Amino acid sequence: MKKLLYQPAAWLLAGLSLAAPLAASAQKKPAAPVRKTTSAGNALSAIKESDIKRDLYALGGDHFRGREGGTLDELKASVWLAEQIRAIGLQPAGDDGTYFQWFHLQRTRLTKASRMSIGTHQLRPNQDALVFAPTNFSVNAPLVYVGTGTTSEMAKVDVKGKAVALVFSGNPAADMSFRRYLTQVMRDKSAELMKAGAVAVVFVSDARAQAVYEHWGHIYERGRYGLPGDANTKVVDTAPIMLLPQSAKDWVQQAGQQLTVDLKVESFLYPSVNIVAKMPGTDAQLKKEHVLFSTHQDHDGVRAAVAGDSIYNGADDNATGCAALLAIMRAFKQQPARRSALFVYHGAEERGLLGSRYYSDKPTVPKESIVAVLNAEMMGRNDPDSAALLGSIAPHRNSSDLVSTALAANQAGPNFKLDTEWDKATHPEGWYFRSDHLPYARLGIPAVMYTSVLHADYHTPRDEPGRIDYPKLTRMTNWMYLTGWAVANRTAAPAREPGFKLER
Ligand SMILES: [Zn+2]
Known part of the structure; x- marks a missing residue:
């Protein structure tokens, strides 16, 4: 839901040619523990702006009618995402051997x-x-x-x-x-x-x-x-x-x-779904741990028309996060890390972070195995060279260790100018409390959100694929990936902030 961004550094371009070999040889994996964000051997080159743009136009187009949580449109979009994930080659990690974790919403309204x-x-x-x-x-x-x-x-x-x-x-x-x-x-x-x-x-x-x-x-x-x-x-x-x-x-x-x-009031159950996929790690021990890449697939659906358009496409919110995670999966598929990479698309975020509340309460992997949550929320708008990392300053920072890794990844990669205004407890929008990393942070799991923050088209039918800054979104994706790659390969899991207590 916000703003900020990057620049393609020369080393980054060079890194592309250093990138990992093809899948087959990649499977046998890193010789030594990777300590630096910019470690050689990553698969940054697998993240392509053309893929991101194609996926975003598909998901954020009118076909999925704004993917409203709890509707057939959200379910259709979720099946489409699972199909992309299957094609990329990640394992299902939802319920019953599928990519899905189904759950109920309770809906209460006047009759x-x-x-x-x-x-x-x-x-x-x-x-x-x-x-x-x-x-x-x-x-x-x-x-x-x-x-x-x-x-x-x-x-x-x-x-x-x-x-x-x-x-x-x-x-x-x-x-x-x-x-x-x-x-x-x-x-x-x-x-x-x-x-x-x-x-x-x-x-x-x-x-x-x-x-x-x-x-x-x-x-x-x-x-x-x-x-x-x-x-x-x-x-x-x-x-x-x-x-x-x-x-x-x-x-x-x-x-x-x-x-x-x-x-008169009626109250009834309503379906929603999380999409869960996994790329297993390569280290015999560390593969039991998970770096969780998070986003949400739902948006606001079909509502009152603005200038003749009634589809709230949610291209920035949050098809950007969805396309970014698909790109990051391609990189992990090409080059797995020592820890496992877990990808969760949370349903019904716009209805009150419901998918992430559900998953964090009933995760399909052991809760203690989740070492960090990197959440993608609205990453393709506003100034091309600035971005924000929510959870990076007190009182929202629950892991200085994870934040340091993310900041190093930014410097090594997109080098965005970072906006900390939106992370301040005094910011009137209370942005930190409005996305899917929150339920995990409440459990004490190191968590941050990558975002390019709010804009005038937020939650309007004007939030469309044509308004996304694709080079910026690609750099945001690179940043998340480089952070996750570093976290997934380091020997120690990110340390939690001692005495952290989340208060509004
Ligand atoms: Zn959102």
Whole structure:
């Protein structure tokens, strides 16, 4: 999901000709332990921009309809990926001798039978009014408008037994994004009003919140997703908290209106899948350990059209990571390392890191055998010479040892100028917490994320294959590969940061 990048150094080009011999002779493998990132004997030359570009156009094209987690489109894309992996020649490492690890999502949403109205205005839930938690709740109560809900405005009304309407207003605190701020304000204000006896709370967007309203609409319509048992998908019967568009401000203030709400919730299981493949290591002992290359294959699917285009292709997010991992597999197939290389494409990342939460909880290899996680997330946009390595500075750094290896690989390879802003705990986007390395880091496994960070096309139908910087993506891929190659060949696994504790 972010940004940064590289430059093809002369030594790198030279390295191509030094690259490993063909597969057959490569199988018999490195004489001595490889200690340096730039060690001879790697198969960097197997990583080709032309392969990456071809794979990205195939996966990020309209054919797979944006690969939405839990839909047939995600499953189709996953089968396509497995077929590429089979052709490359890696072993299946999922369930039952296949490349797949299937799992269930729990999906909870308002049913189509849900109804809402204010006065004479019929409101379609999550289209004309966002409902924050899917809740089984019915109420018919007078609506009282309290402006922006200041203390003096509130002093004039008794909200007991009433639905309360108020305009959202405020400025975000410096240390959080506007969306998080909005959520926080609505949660706090609602709690206060409910405590005073309100039976429902109706926020009306101000100009600033309107943009969030438009963005959230497509998310709330779909309901909530989690793994079975997650608190966010539990069916509740709490009083509803709603958000109306800015356009409602005029009519919502009219006196004497009644709010009528009849909300019904449904909750059901939904399928998703991780794709898992392995290139066994060459060392009798170290092959039992795994360097895990991570990415996600899903994106946002088909949603509201923007400029006539309704397919959210997710070319950068995250067909870049998918194409990069295929390229890295070709290199490991040509020249295996001492440790085993494990590749996991996580399903349903966009639904809340669900595939990586599932895999890290139920890995198909022993959990203790995973020595490092290198996660690829949005690697093909923004400045061609800059990139970011998330998990590289405190408090997110859980292995200085792994970070040093990755930084050395950058210097030896693409030599990107590294942006550390996005890794800071104070960054408003909280980027570190938004991709698949996170569940592994929570378990204490050394983990980093390679990314070229956010851009204006993020999560829009404009995130298309034609907008990717392929030379940059190839250098990002080289960087991940060189890091993984070094980690897979060194004698000691990356050391974990003593006393590391992940806190937001
Ligand atoms: Zn992503």
